[in-house]
Amino acid sequence: MIHRDIEQVLYTEEELRQRVKELGGQITADYAGRMPMLVSVLRGSYIFMADLTRSINLDVTVDFMVVSSYGAGTVSSGQVEIKKDLSDSIEGRDLIIVEDILDSGNTLYYLLDVLKARKPASIRLCTLMDKPERRTKPITADYVGFTIPDAFIVGYGLDYDEKYRNLPYVGVLKPSVYEK
Ligand code: IMP
Numbered sequence: 001m002i003h004r005d006i007e008q009v010l011y012t013e014e015e016l017r018q019r020v021k022e023l024g025g026q027i028t029a030d031y032a033g034r035m036p037m038l039v040s041v042l043r044g045s046y047i048f049m050a051d052l053t054r055s056i057n058l059d060v061t062v063d064f065m066v067v068s069s070y071g072a073g074t075v076s077s078g079q080v081e082i083k084k085d086l087s088d089s090i091e092g093r094d095l096i097i098v099e100d101i102l103d104s105g106n107t108l109y110y111l112l113d114v115l116k117a118r119k120p121a122s123i124r125l126c127t128l129m130d131k132p133e134r135r136t137k138p139i140t141a142d143y144v145g146f147t148i149p150d151a152f153i154v155g156y157g158l159d160y161d162e163k164y165r166n167l168p169y170v171g172v173l174k175p176s177v178y179e180k
């Protein structure tokens, strides 16, 4: 039972659905007349990406990237590696980077540099969760689902050691799970 390892439910399925719909509405309004390219940073953002794109009422294209920074720990290593690059060119495109959670900012700080060099028309960041207290790099997101305190959370795509992504809600993981 994966639910047993959850200390507290932070956002229910319904709350997530509602907030993602609002973000989609905001993006629809902001990008009217354009065709943004949504870039999902895998794996954590896969569920958010699926729901977000379906709440945007515009032509969009999607692409995916795999980067890794964490391994099995709960603290970013500061080392970011592109494990799978985008399939399409981003030159001249209006990019929206879709992230699960903005924590230290290491991942996006590095990724933004890489992507800017490929000459997109614009880049904005959309993150489902933001933990500003933990930031060590000067990164802010343009679209934020929820601003949360410093706790390790899982569910709705977010993992601990590759598990718990399939929880339909977002919850705080019991520290006993990773202190073992
Ligand atoms: P950053 O590079 O420290 O900003 O970390 C970004 C990545 O770390 C996110 O995309 C997540 O994959 C992972 N991460 C950070 N905090 C959490 C958390 O509370 N739960 C699960 N994954 C997290």
Ligand code: MG
Residues within 6 Å of the ligand: 043, 044, 070, 159
């Ligand atoms: Mg992760």
